Structures are given as structure tokens and as C-alpha cells.
Amino acid sequence: xxxxxxxxxxxxxxxxxxxxxxxxxxxxxxxxxxxxxxxxxxxxxxxxxxxxxxxxxxxxxxxxxxxxxxxxxxxxxxxxxxxxxxxxxxxxxxxxxxxxxxxxxxxxxxxxxxxxxxxxxxxxxxxxxxxxxxxxxxxxxxxxxxxxxxxxxxxxxxxxxxxxxxxxxxxxxxxxxxxxxxxxxxxxxxxxxxxxxxxxxxxxxxxxxxxxxxxxxxxxxxxxxxxxxxxxxxxxxxxxxxxxxxxxxxxxxxxxxxxxxxxxxxxxxxxxxxxxxxxxxxxxxxxxxxxxxxxxxxxxxxxxxxxxxxxxxxxxxxxxxxxxxxxxxxxxxxxxxxxxxxxxxxxxxxxxxxxxxxxxxxxxxxxxxxxxxxxxxxxxxxxxxxxxxxxxxxxxxxxxxxxxxxxxxxxxxxxxxxxxxxxxxxxxxxxxxxxxxxxxxxxxxxxxxxxxxxxxxxxxxxxxxxxxxxxxxxxxxxxx
Ligand SMILES: Cc1cc2nc3c(=O)[nH]c(=O)nc-3n(C[C@H](O)[C@H](O)[C@H](O)COP(=O)(O)OP(=O)(O)OC[C@H]3O[C@@H](n4cnc5c(N)ncnc54)[C@H](O)[C@@H]3O)c2cc1C
Numbered sequence: 001x002x003x004x005x006x007x008x009x010x011x012x013x014x015x016x017x018x019x020x021x022x023x024x025x026x027x028x029x030x031x032x033x034x035x036x037x038x039x040x041x042x043x044x045x046x047x048x049x050x051x052x053x054x055x056x057x058x059x060x061x062x063x064x065x066x067x068x069x070x071x072x073x074x075x076x077x078x079x080x081x082x083x084x085x086x087x088x089x090x091x092x093x094x095x096x097x098x099x100x101x102x103x104x105x106x107x108x109x110x111x112x113x114x115x116x117x118x119x120x121x122x123x124x125x126x127x128x129x130x131x132x133x134x135x136x137x138x139x140x141x142x143x144x145x146x147x148x149x150x151x152x153x154x155x156x157x158x159x160x161x162x163x164x165x166x167x168x169x170x171x172x173x174x175x176x177x178x179x180x181x182x183x184x185x186x187x188x189x190x191x192x193x194x195x196x197x198x199x200x201x202x203x204x205x206x207x208x209x210x211x212x213x214x215x216x217x218x219x220x221x222x223x224x225x226x227x228x229x230x231x232x233x234x235x236x237x238x239x240x241x242x243x244x245x246x247x248x249x250x251x252x253x254x255x256x257x258x259x260x261x262x263x264x265x266x267x268x269x270x271x272x273x274x275x276x277x278x279x280x281x282x283x284x285x286x287x288x289x290x291x292x293x294x295x296x297x298x299x300x301x302x303x304x305x306x307x308x309x310x311x312x313x314x315x316x317x318x319x320x321x322x323x324x325x326x327x328x329x330x331x332x333x334x335x336x337x338x339x340x341x342x343x344x345x346x347x348x349x350x351x352x353x354x355x356x357x358x359x360x361x362x363x364x365x366x367x368x369x370x371x372x373x374x375x376x377x378x379x380x381x382x383x384x385x386x387x388x389x390x391x392x393x394x395x396x397x398x399x400x401x402x403x404x405x406x407x408x409x410x411x412x413x414x415x416x417x418x419x420x421x422x423x424x425x426x427x428x429x430x431x432x433x434x435x436x437x438x439x440x441x442x443x444x445x446x447x448x449x450x451x452x453x454x455x456x457x458x459x460x461x462x463x464x465x466x467x468x469x470x471x472x473x474x475x476x477x478x479x480x
């Protein structure tokens with residue numbers, strides 16, 4: 001059997017590709033070993049190795065005898081949809097849910113485009129063929145893609161084409177020629193742009209017919225392509241050690257702005273070109289968003305369980321876990337985790353069929369988006385309330401524990417009836433990294449926005465919910 005699954009080492013080697021990354025005033029070379037990114041890159045490499053080590057459950061065999069990672073499998077049976085969900089759950093457990101857009105996130109988007117390939121075909125058979133070939137290429141090379149769907153903010157009262165003084169503020173077509181399209185401009189954020197091999201570019205916010213065609217694009221490019229500039233945000237792993245910052249130091253999937261400085265995208269990588277209806281259908285009709293949501297839900301559930309466990313252990317350390325009010329707060333955290341887990345299992349086990357593909361229910365996933373956005377700040381607040389000042393009553397860093405004079409005072413003051421002073425410190429630092437650090441704060445923003453702003457997710461649900469069925473219940477009672 002031909003193995004198409006990459007090892008961690010192969011992943012890292014492929015990432016040494018000379019891409020342009022700007023950070024801290026520099027254009028860096030060899031981003032793979034740079035202290036701003038090297039640990040998170042190793043985290044992803046470990047994920048690749050983990051699925052090879054667990055290939056029995058995390059791989060599938062294609063009809064032509066290839067072994068591939070399960071996240072590339074098309075959900076042609078109900079069991080395959082379930083397996084896809086549990087694959088994501090198992091992978092998320094390896095990082096306790098702190099990696100949001102690992103290699104299975106955008107891969108799921110590509111699978112969701114394949115399940116609706118007829119829609120791409122109805123817009124353009126050539127572009128649909130290009131996508132089919134790209135899907136085969138990406139899956140057979142086990143590529144890690146990020147995506148860049150949203151345009152930079154600019155003036156949000158206008159569409160990109162209404163920014164008449166700055167038409168290439170957002171990424172758009174400058175020229176078409178026999179080789180492909182030349183694109184210029186920015187995309188707002190691509191999580192993990194320094195970790196991924198390639199970027200899938202699309203568009204998510206409304207575009208106007210007759211004004212915005214140049215922005216209605218979907219294509220994929222390697223992140224080392226000539227002209228792509230990765231403008232990384234501040235790195236949270238930079239200068240952090242794993243004992244003081246156990247999460248920041250390992251799981252910081254740097255979000256980056258992408259600037260396309262007149263990049264030539266060959267036709268074989270252009271999937272939608274100047275077609276506003278096709279762009280709308282990409283996120284509004286195909287299974288691209290719903291299959292991404294399965295991955296998102298899996299890792300959100302894992303993260304909620306992790307946070308519940310974190311809170312419980314912290315209260316045990318502080319000797320408050322048996323107080324009735326504390327038990328109530330902990331039960332709230334458990335209920336949040338179990339609630340989303342129930343929704344996750346519900347969408348996996350009650351699929352809808354389209355073209356012979358088993359897909360999760362779109363409305364249920366919108367419900368997940370809405371609830372998850374409002375839940376996360378509550379989880380953070382609950383843990384902060386349970387923590388008190390203990391998550392700040394901490395020595396400045398690991399070096400303090402290596403100084404005997406300071407350690408002596410630390411050991412006298414960091415008392416817990418169930419653990420040692422040093423273990424108590426380690427635990428409280430983990431809590432701080434989950435709820436209070438810059439990394440934690442970014443996660444709060446991530447949970448609020450990665451799938452669209454709350455006004456968007458609520459609008460989606462409003463349009464999808466079956467109001468008629470609800471109103472029929474009302475009518476029935478009125479008629480009694
Ligand atoms: C951590 C993080 C990671 C991300 N990663 C990615 C990624 O990998 N790929 C990607 O494509 N995108 C990514 N995004 C971008 C994300 O998709 C957007 O943040 C999201 O779509 C919201 O768009 P926006 O940020 O431009 O907010 P805006 O649309 O500007 O909205 C901001 C706020 O303005 C108000 N507002 C704006 N317009 C309206 C309106 N019409 N009605 C009512 N209120 C309004 C609301 O209060 C809203 O919350 C990421 C975002 C974050 C925070």
C-alpha cells in the first residue's frame with residue numbers, strides 16, 4: 001500500500017521553503033527555526049507523527065490502494081462522517097484543543113467543496129476541473145493549508161470595490177493573461193500562515209454585482225510564492241519557556257496578514273474567477289463551512305473539557321473544591337462542555353444526504369457558532385472568579401525556582417494541602433496561560449470571531465431556523 005501520509009520531519013523539511021515573513025522589524029529567513037515560530041511548528045510536526053503512529057484509526061485506504069489521512073476522506077457513508085468527527089476529536093486531544101486551525105481545518109473545507117463540485121461546475125467547468133486536480137494534489141501530498149477569506153477592515157460601510165481611492169486595499173485581480181491571474185492587495189488574517197504549506201484564498205463578506213467582481217476569487221497558492229508577504233503578528237511563544245507559559249510556548253498558531261504583491265496565480269490554481277454568485281455559494285451552499293465546523297466543534301469540546309478539568313484541579317489545590325458554591329461553578333463548566341459535546345455527537349449521528357454525501361446539518365452548526373461565541377467569555381469569567389489572586393501570586397519565572405535563596409521563601413509561602421509548592425506554581429501558571437496571558441486573550445478573540453463576527457453568525461441562524469414550525473405550535477395552542 002502506498003503511504004501518502006507525511007511524517008513530522010517531512011512536514012518541517014517542506015516548510016523550509018524561503019517564504020517571506022516579516023516580524024519584529026525584519027524579513028526573516030528560515031522561519032522554521034526562528035524563536036517566534038519554532039515550537040508551534042514542532043507541535044504541528046508532532047501531530048503529523050501522531051496520526052502515522054495511530055494510522056489504524058486515523059487513516060483510510062483509497063480505492064487505488066493508497067493510505068491517506070482520514071481528514072481527506074469524502075463522507076460517502078454515515079460512518080465516514082462519524083469517523084471524520086472522531087478523527088478531529090482525537091487530534092484535538094493532543095493539544096487539548098489549543099490549536100484552532102490545524103491541518104484538518106482547511107482540508108475539511110476542500111472536502112466540502114468536493115461534495116458540491118457540481119455547483120463549481122455550474123459556474124465554470126474549467127475552474128471545477130482545476131479544483132478537482134488541486135484536491136487530488138493537496139490530499140495526496142497531505143498538505144497543510146490555511147485560509148484567507150476576509151478582507152482587511154478599512155471602511156466596513158463600503159464593499160471593497162467602493163473603496164474607490166484604494167481599489168487594491170483588499171486583494172483583487174489586476175490582470176488576466178494566458179498563464180493565469182495577477183492579484184494584488186491584502187487579506188485580513190490567515191491563522192497559521194507560518195505553519196501551513198499553502199493558502200486557500202476566498203471571500204466571505206458581501207460583494208456587490210457590478211462593483212466587486214475583481215474580488216470574487218478563490219484560489220490556492222504555496223506560501224512561498226513570489227510576491228506573497230506574510231506580515232506576522234506579535235509571537236506569543238517568542239522568549240517564553242514551557243514551564244512559565246505551557247500553552248503560549250507551544251501552541252501559538254501565529255495569525256498573519258497576507259499581502260499579495262502582484263502575485264501570478266496560474267489558471268490550474270484558480271477555482272473561482274470574478275464570479276460573485278459562485279463566491280456566495282462557496283460559503284453559503286457547499287459543505288465547505290459545515291465540514292470545517294465539525295473540526296472546530298471537536299476542538300472546542302476538547303478545550304472546554306480541558307478548562308473544566310483545569311478549574312477543578314485548581315480548586316482542589318486551593319482547598320475550595322468541596323464548597324457548595326464552588327461545586328456549582330464547576331458544574332456549570334461541566335455543563336458547557338457536555339452541552340457542546342452533545343451537539344457535536346448530534347450533528348455527526350444525524351446527517352443529511354446530498355449527492356450521496358453524508359453531511360452535518362447547517363442550522364445545527366450555526367447554533368454551535370452562536371452558542372460557542374457567547375459561552376467562551378463565561379467560561380473565562382468563571383475560572384477567573386474561582387482563581388482569585390493565586391494566578392498572580394507567582395514568582396516571575398523559572399529562574400526564581402533555580403535560585404536557592406528565593407526557592408526557600410517560595411517553599412514557605414506556596415502552600416497547598418495536596419501538592420508541592422513548585423507543582424502549585426506550575427499549575428497556577430498553566431491557569432494564567434489559559435485565561436489571562438496574551439495567548440489566552442487572543443483565544444478569546446479567536447472564539448468570538450474565527451467563524452465570523454457575532455452579528456453574522458446570528459444573522460445566519462435567523463435565516464436558517466425553521467420559524468414556520470415554531471409558529472405552527474403557537475397556532476395549534478391558539479386553536480384549542
Ligand atoms: C484570532 C483570529 C483568527 C482569525 N483567523 C482567520 C483565518 O485564518 N482566516 C480568515 O479568513 N479570517 C480569519 N479571521 C478573521 C475573521 O474571519 C474575522 O475577524 C471575522 O470574519 C469578522 O470580521 P472583522 O474582524 O472584519 O469584523 P467586522 O466585520 O469589522 O466587525 C467588527 C464589529 O463591528 C460591528 N459590525 C461590523 N459590521 C456590522 C454590521 N454589518 N452589522 C452589525 N455590526 C457590525 C460588530 O460589532 C462587529 O463585531 C480571524 C480572526 C481572529 C480574531
